[in-house]
Structure formats: structure tokens, C-alpha cells
Amino acid sequence: MSVRFLDTRPLRTSRPFRDLWLGSALSGIGGQIANVAVLAQVWELTGSPVGTGAIGLVTGVAMLLFGLVGGALADTYDRRALVRVTTAAQLLASAGMFWQALAGNGSVVLLLALVGAETAFSALGAPARRTFPVRLLPADQVAAGLALTSVAFQTSMLVGPALAGLVIARWDFAAAYAAQTVAVAVSLLAVVRLPPMPVAGGKRRRPERGGWSVVLRRPTLWGSMATDLSATLLAMPIALFPLVNELRFDGNPRTLGLFLSAVAVGGITAGLLSGTVTRLPRGGLVQLTAAATWGLALAGFGLAGPLWLALACLAVAGAADTISVVTRSALVQLETPDAFRGRVSSVEHVIGVAGPELGNFRGGVLASATSAPFALVTGGLSAALAIAAVAATNGPLRAYRVPRPEPVAEPSMSTS
Incomplete structure (x- = not known):
């Protein structure tokens, strides 16, 4: 079962x-x-x-x-x-x-x-x-462990x-x-x-290559990180929340708080139900699907009129983001040789920090020139299209499967 x-x-x-x-x-x-x-x-x-x-x-x-x-x-x-x-x-x-x-x-x-x-x-x-x-x-169990970590993080946010x-x-x-x-x-x-936890091989040595070089040499790694960067750089919505709130909900500060809470509630819910995805073998396909769902949900938020629909779209986006982050993190760790995991993890960390910040800046600039709904809709759709392009051009990521654990050898029976 x-x-x-x-x-x-x-x-x-x-x-x-x-x-x-x-x-x-x-x-x-x-x-x-x-x-x-x-x-x-x-x-x-x-x-x-x-x-x-x-x-x-x-x-x-x-x-x-x-x-x-x-x-x-x-x-x-x-x-x-x-x-x-x-x-x-x-x-x-x-x-x-x-x-x-x-x-x-x-x-x-x-x-x-x-x-x-x-x-x-x-x-x-x-x-x-x-x-x-x-x-x-x-x-x-790596994806399940990362899902538990995500639940703890989302809970701390609330x-x-x-x-x-x-x-x-x-x-x-x-x-x-x-x-x-x-x-x-x-x-x-x-x-x-x-x-x-020494580096594999047990010998202390100076790294001979940087994390970016390792990422670019492996399609699964650059494809996974490009998917995440497309989602955050093109569709990050946080900076637009006050504008949407002012435009559609009279600037009520309680509503603004609900926007943030809805994203967190969606993330926690996805974490609590993560057993449905952490055992799926096609981790790359799961990440691509979840990241595209994030973009489409935020485009829906940009079009939503009633508050309940806006909050529902944000909850879906939060759930999709959690699934995408968990599957990406597991893929990055499992696909990276242990000798390079520190440097590749630092690249993942930089993308995870810079992507949302630049995405919020992009959304704010575009909204100031047009409108918050326009920035949200075009950003969400652009993210979904960019992720579709990654999926279309990166076969190894689409086909990626979580490695099976090595079977434990049965003790041999000897007769005297």
C-alpha cells in the first residue's frame, strides 16, 4: 500500500x-x-x-x-x-x-x-x-528526509x-x-x-574545480537548477502582494497577512502529504511538473477576483513550490559525487537566495511600468513556458529516476 x-x-x-x-x-x-x-x-x-x-x-x-x-x-x-x-x-x-x-x-x-x-x-x-x-x-529516503525538513521550515514560518x-x-x-x-x-x-562525515576518499585536498563547472557538465544538475531559477526569477510574487492588496482588497493589512499565510499553508499541506511524491521514481519529471504548476497558479492569482480564489491559488503555488524544492534538493544531492557535494550545494544555495530576490525586483519593476496583475500573469506564464523549454531540451532530467538502495547481501550458508 x-x-x-x-x-x-x-x-x-x-x-x-x-x-x-x-x-x-x-x-x-x-x-x-x-x-x-x-x-x-x-x-x-x-x-x-x-x-x-x-x-x-x-x-x-x-x-x-x-x-x-x-x-x-x-x-x-x-x-x-x-x-x-x-x-x-x-x-x-x-x-x-x-x-x-x-x-x-x-x-x-x-x-x-x-x-x-x-x-x-x-x-x-x-x-x-x-x-x-x-x-x-x-x-x-533522501526525498522523504528533505520533505520533513521542508515541513519544519514551513511550520517555523507560521x-x-x-x-x-x-x-x-x-x-x-x-x-x-x-x-x-x-x-x-x-x-x-x-x-x-x-x-x-569526511569527504569521500578520506583525504583532505584542495578542490580542483568549482561547483558551477560540475553543474554545467551534468544535464540533470543544470536542468534542475534552471527549472528552479526559471520559477523564481520569472514568477516570484511577494513584492507584488501589497499592490494586489491595495488594488483589489482596499489595502487591508489582514488580507496582506493572509497572502503570506496561504503560501505557507500550501507548503505545509504538501509536506504533510509528501509521502505521495517522495516515493515516486521519476524525480525530474515531478520537479518539472511542480515548478510549472507554481507558475500557472501565480498567473491564476493575478487574474483572481474573489479573495477565496486568490488564497486558493497561493496555496496551490505554495504546495507546488514545496514539492519542487524537495525533489530538486534530493536530485542535486543524489546526482552529485560526494567529493563535489559542498561546491554544488553552494551553487544551489546561491540560486536559492538570488533567484527569489531578483524575481521580486523584476516583478516590482514590471508592475510599476504596467500593473501588478499584468506582472503576475506574464511572469507566471513565462515561468511555465521556460520550464517547458527545459523539459523539452533536457532528456536526462525528464528521464531521471531516484537510485534504488543497494540490496543487503544474504549471509552465505556454509556446511562443515
């Missing part, structure tokens, strides 16, 4: 993965609490949208620069040791954010410097951390900001940063308990 709901085999069969998942889930909630606290504290210190916009600039630059460096480090050193060090450094930066709030810091520069440091350390460890599921799980509001209202910013510090400490404990 096929699994119809969330495939929890990774949590049952692998204690190290279970520890990692629990630590990452708690760290994600703590990170969301801290994100809201940083936004609120910077606004309190500056009262300027330029100040709050500087948060995105600082974190974006840190992710892009240090993510690529982290990829090279992940293919040179033991990955568990690397994540131990970077997570410990994150813990120190989080503690610094707590102490600056407790001391009544009035310098936005100091706060942004600490935010940048925490983001940089996270980015340094991110490529190595991305390789953990494929090392801890059999091949046929729960974290709500908790942040309660914590900040009752105890102020220092308590929010304290919650983040405790969460990072738990995450560090989970990493410490993992087994060693």
Missing part, C-alpha cells in the same frame, strides 16, 4: 537524522523569532524603511559571499567538523545580539554587524549541512513570527534573542552527536 501522508521513515530509521531534524526545526523557529526582533529593533532605532531595507542588503551579501566559500570548505574538510565550528560561531553571534539588546544598544550599525556575522557563519556551514541527509539516509510578537510584547527584544540563542545551542548539540 502506498504512503499517502508524510513519509516519516527517516525519523524512525535514523537516529542521527532525527537529532539533526529536531535541532534544525527548533533553530528555524528561533531564527524566525530573531528575524522579527531585528526588523522591529531596526525600525525602532531608525524609523526608516531604508534602515529596514539594509537588513536585506546585509544578509543577502553575506549569504552570497560566504555561501560560495562554504562550498569549497565543505569539499576540503570533514563536514560535521565544519558545521560544528560555524554553528558554534552562530551561537556567539546570537549571544552578542542578546547582550546588545539587554544593554540597551542604540547603534543600528552594531546590530547590523552582528546580524551580518550570524548570517555569514550560517552561510559558511550551509553547503556542508545540505549534504547531511544523503549521508545519513538510504537513497530512497509559528516563529507569532511567537516573536508575543515574546517581544511581553519581554522585549532581549528575550527574543535569548530564544534564538537557546535554539542555536540545541542545534549545535544535535550536530555534535552526528557521526564524522
Whole structure:
């Protein structure tokens, strides 16, 4: 009988993965609490949208620069040791954010410097951390493990900001940063308990090729990443939410919140039902279909009149995005030789960071010249067409199948 709901085999069969998942889930909630606290504290210190916009600039630059460096480090050193060090450094930066709030810091520069440091350390460890599921799980459970990780992330997106509001209202910013510090400490404990993860071959060496070179040499890898980039660069809708809300729903802030919640609810629902897709063997075809559905759903959002229909389209988009991300991440890890996984993961990380940001910028510029509905519809349809072009020209991605786990050899029977 096929699994119809969330495939929890990774949590049952692998204690190290279970520890990692629990630590990452708690760290994600703590990170969301801290994100809201940083936004609120910077606004309190500056009262300027330029100040709050500087948060995105600082974190974006840190992710892009240090993510690529982290990829090279992940293919040179033991990955568990690397994540131990970077997570410990994150813990120190989080503690610094707590102490600056407790001391009544009035310098936005100091706060942004600490935010940048925490983001940089996270980015340094991110490529190595991305390789953990494929090392801890059999091949046929990697997608299920990534689906569980996605559910934890989507849940943190819903729960974290709500908790942040309660914590900040009752105890102020220092308590929010304290919650983040405790969460990072738990995450560090989970990493410490993992087994060693040296690069395949066991020899420390300087990487001889960059991640981009490896990606471009393998059709399944560049096709999967081109699919993701097409979806985010051409159809990212977040920057257009306020314009759509103003145009169709009188600028009600509650409606704006519902837009964001609908995407997250769709993502969580897809994660909870991910057992229906994580066991499908045609991972490349699943990603292509899900990414095209994302684009078409956002085009539908651009045309939707009633609020219920707009929210339904966003929920479908959120579900499709989760399925696309899970299948892409599994494919990238399984198709990349272990000696290159750190660098390829850093490329995936950069595309995952830059694509949505550039997509939001593209949508905002186009909407300012035309209208938000036009930008959404043309963006969604363009994304679907671009993904169809990838599917038409990349046979290996269309035909890609998840590797079967190697059968366990039966012990031989000997007679004396």
C-alpha cells in the first residue's frame, strides 16, 4: 500500500537524522523569532524603511559571499567538523545580539554587524549541512528526509513570527534573542552527536574545480537548477502582494497577512502529504511538473477576483513550490559525487537566495511600468513556458529516476 501522508521513515530509521531534524526545526523557529526582533529593533532605532531595507542588503551579501566559500570548505574538510565550528560561531553571534539588546544598544550599525556575522557563519556551514541527509539516509529516503525538513521550515514560518510578537510584547527584544540563542545551542548539540562525515576518499585536498563547472557538465544538475531559477526569477510574487492588496482588497493589512499565510499553508499541506511524491521514481519529471504548476497558479492569482480564489491559488503555488524544492534538493544531492557535494550545494544555495530576490525586483519593476496583475500573469506564464523549454531540451532530467538502495547481501550458508 502506498504512503499517502508524510513519509516519516527517516525519523524512525535514523537516529542521527532525527537529532539533526529536531535541532534544525527548533533553530528555524528561533531564527524566525530573531528575524522579527531585528526588523522591529531596526525600525525602532531608525524609523526608516531604508534602515529596514539594509537588513536585506546585509544578509543577502553575506549569504552570497560566504555561501560560495562554504562550498569549497565543505569539499576540503570533514563536514560535521565544519558545521560544528560555524554553528558554534552562530551561537556567539546570537549571544552578542542578546547582550546588545539587554544593554540597551542604540547603534543600528552594531546590530547590523552582528546580524551580518550570524548570517555569514550560517552561510559558511550551509553547503556542508545540505549534504547531511544523503549521508545519513538510504537513497530512497533522501526525498522523504528533505520533505520533513521542508515541513519544519514551513511550520517555523507560521509559528516563529507569532511567537516573536508575543515574546517581544511581553519581554522585549532581549528575550527574543535569548530564544534564538537557546535554539542555536540545541542545534549545535544535535550536530555534535552526528557521526564524522569526511569527504569521500578520506583525504583532505584542495578542490580542483568549482561547483558551477560540475553543474554545467551534468544535464540533470543544470536542468534542475534552471527549472528552479526559471520559477523564481520569472514568477516570484511577494513584492507584488501589497499592490494586489491595495488594488483589489482596499489595502487591508489582514488580507496582506493572509497572502503570506496561504503560501505557507500550501507548503505545509504538501509536506504533510509528501509521502505521495517522495516515493515516486521519476524525480525530474515531478520537479518539472511542480515548478510549472507554481507558475500557472501565480498567473491564476493575478487574474483572481474573489479573495477565496486568490488564497486558493497561493496555496496551490505554495504546495507546488514545496514539492519542487524537495525533489530538486534530493536530485542535486543524489546526482552529485560526494567529493563535489559542498561546491554544488553552494551553487544551489546561491540560486536559492538570488533567484527569489531578483524575481521580486523584476516583478516590482514590471508592475510599476504596467500593473501588478499584468506582472503576475506574464511572469507566471513565462515561468511555465521556460520550464517547458527545459523539459523539452533536457532528456536526462525528464528521464531521471531516484537510485534504488543497494540490496543487503544474504549471509552465505556454509556446511562443515
